[in-house]
Structure formats: C-alpha cells, structure tokens
Amino acid sequence: MALRKLLAGFRGIEAFLPLSQDGFSASDVRNWPAWAGQECPSCGGFTRHASWPGGVPVPCAACMATPPWFPARSLFVYEGHVRDGIRAAKYAGRAVPAEALAERLLEAIRGKWSDRFPDGFRPSIVPIPIRPLKYFRRGFNLPALVGAALSRLSGWPFAPRVLERYGEIRPQAGLRLTAREENVRGAFRVPAGLAAPPEALLLDDVYTSGATANAGARALKTAGARHIVVLTVARAVF
C-alpha cells in the first residue's frame, strides 16, 4: 500500500519534469497558445482565409454534408511544438502530460466553448481507440490518457471500452485525405451487449480529415448515442 502510494507519487512528479527536446512536458502544454483565429461553427475547422458574408460564420465546405456529430472543437494548431510533442508521444514513446492537456481542454470547455457545454451537460468521454496491436507496441493510447484525466477533472463519466477498433487496413497517417474516409469506414463498433451513452464526448488527439471522428461517431449513433461532441487536442489549418 505504502509502496503503491510512493510509486503513484513518482508518476505524479514525472509529469512535471522537463523532457528531452523532442518530447513535451506539462509546462510546454501550459504555454502552448490555443488557436484564437476563425473557426467553422460546425466542425471547428481552423481557417486563415474565411470571408464570411456580413462577418457571420458559416459552415465550411466539408460541413455542408451533415456530420454525425455537432459540434467538433480543437484547441491547438497541429504544427511546430504541438506536432512534435504529439508525434514524440505516439511514435517514440515519450511521456504524455495528459493531465496538463486535460486541464487546457477543460479551461476551453468552461471558457470559450461554454456555449457548447451548458451546465447539466454531462457527456461520457469516449476516447478514439487504437488497434490492440498498436496498443501493445506503444503501451498506451494518447486519447485514452487525456480522456481519463479529463474525466477526473470534470467529473464526467469515462467510457473507454464503449468503442472498439477492428477494421482499418492501413494507418491513417500518410494517407491522402480522400483515402482516409474509405480506410476507416466501418473500423469502429460498439461491442455486443454494450449500449452507447446517449451523450458522448468523442476524444481524439488530432483532427485531420474528420474521417476517424465520423466513423467513430457513426458507430456510437448506431448503438444509441443521440448527441456527440468531438474534441481533439490539435488540428491542421487548411
């Protein structure tokens, strides 16, 4: 018991120690600037080039086809330190300052996104899963770590087992945007005997084409989810 406590203490301290240059630390995360530019009102897409009639935001082209969630939001631009940190965590096994990422997300949920997260809205946090083989290789799933921390901080339920990943032939990274939709279609399911939570917060690390979020949300909807909000740590700017 005492030993377990001691180890837990060490793990806590570890999150605050600086990492080597290509990793990312909790203090890095606390200093990352959140995107403050224009966003698509539906998918939250970052854009530097929107010219909206009368200054009123309209959904981006990709959102003209109704997505199975509403809305999606991301915090950081997937470039520079943010991209390096996330890639280091995913591919080089660096520590993930999950708590700091969750703190930043919750700050936005209670701040600039509060209109999308009204009081009383208690979505179950569903991290986008990775395939079991990848899990064994990496030993962790970044969205699940951040999701667990966000659940602790927000008090919202955590539902890491409600989505299962099984199809998907090739990794999404490295595929063209058009191939991603095809690759990930039908890659998720809710295991037999489980029901999807009626209100879900689908959490992923990076939003690229939206194909992963769409496929995950469709599987949740098929299993009974009614309202799905997508949250990602970062996304690319187009």
Ligand SMILES: [Zn+2]
């Ligand atoms: Zn959009």
